[in-house]
Amino acid sequence: MQEIFNRIFRDNKSIYTLSENNKRVYGEKIIRKKNSYLREWDPRRSKLAAAILKGFKHANFDKKLNILYLGASTGTTVSHLSDICISGRLYAVELSYDSFVKLYSLSQARNNIFPILEDANLVERYKFFVEKCDFIYQDIAQRNQVQIFNQNADIFKPRSAILIIKIKAISSKEPEKKILKETISSIRKYNIKEIIDLRPYDIGNYLVYMER
Numbered sequence: 417m418q419e420i421f422n423r424i425f426r427d428n429k430s431i432y433t434l435s436e437n438n439k440r441v442y443g444e445k446i447i448r449k450k451n452s453y454l455r456e457w458d459p460r461r462s463k464l465a466a467a468i469l470k471g472f473k474h475a476n477f478d479k480k481l482n483i484l485y486l487g488a489s490t491g492t493t494v495s496h497l498s499d500i501c502i503s504g505r506l507y508a509v510e511l512s513y514d515s516f517v518k519l520y521s522l523s524q525a526r527n528n529i530f531p532i533l534e535d536a537n538l539v540e541r542y543k544f545f546v547e548k549c550d551f552i553y554q555d556i557a558q559r560n561q562v563q564i565f566n567q568n569a570d571i572f573k574p575r576s577a578i579l580i581i582k583i584k585a586i587s588s589k590e591p592e593k594k595i596l597k598e599t600i601s602s603i604r605k606y607n608i609k610e611i612i613d614l615r616p617y618d619i620g621n622y623l624v625y626m627e628r
């Protein structure tokens with residue numbers, strides 16, 4: 417087992433995050449490592465894990481990073497970022513009440529997750545909860561996904577960000593690469609540093625990493 421990025425480990429075929437917590441979040445395998453645990457990170461359940469297995473280079477997240485996570489769902493990826501950024505704060509915004517219930521229960525078992533039941537289009541309604549934001553991670557399959565990102569980035573001004581682009585949510589008629597190019601061109605104020613096609617783990621989704 418080798419540490420490939422801060423608090424992210426890899427063996428022959430799988431990746432893991434180093435965790436202080438031995439509670440399973442989504443049925444993942446957990447291995448004891450001295451006084452901590454290694455939680456297997458499933459690339460079919462988390463697009464960030466898929467990107468890392470596909471060679472994503474910008475995955476060295478500082479353990480003190482404060483993250484605004486838009487589209488947190490039940491907290492699968494949130495839980496791994498909570499392992500990695502153990503001394504930072506993770507503000508997790510989710511619109512669906514059913515998903516939020518699980519996200520809330522995850523936040524009760526960890527002290528760095530702050531769940532927010534809100535619409536990411538309505539930044540004014542939750543901006544007061546977010547004390548500091550160094551990084552935005554957005555995974556929202558909506559037609560206006562870039563507009564949501566631009567609005568949040570304008571308010572919180574993170575140094576860097578990851579935007580998951582779901583092509584089918586934008587259009588199913590045009591070629592994928594054309595939609596990707598047009599979508600990226602509407603991102604304001606950030607320079608694109610890396611784009612990962614998430615196949616074969618996730619079809620039609622791209623991870624875009626950018627810096628201000």
Ligand SMILES: C[S@@+](CC[C@H](N)C(=O)[O-])C[C@H]1O[C@@H](n2cnc3c(N)ncnc32)[C@H](O)[C@@H]1O
Nearest residue numbers: 487488489492493510511512535536537555556
């Ligand atoms: C693909 S899932 C996210 C999966 C999650 N990022 C993970 O890796 O564990 C997208 C989530 O975005 C949420 N969502 C959709 N529109 C939203 C909005 N306007 N504001 C906040 N969340 C939204 C959905 O309810 C859904 O849970």
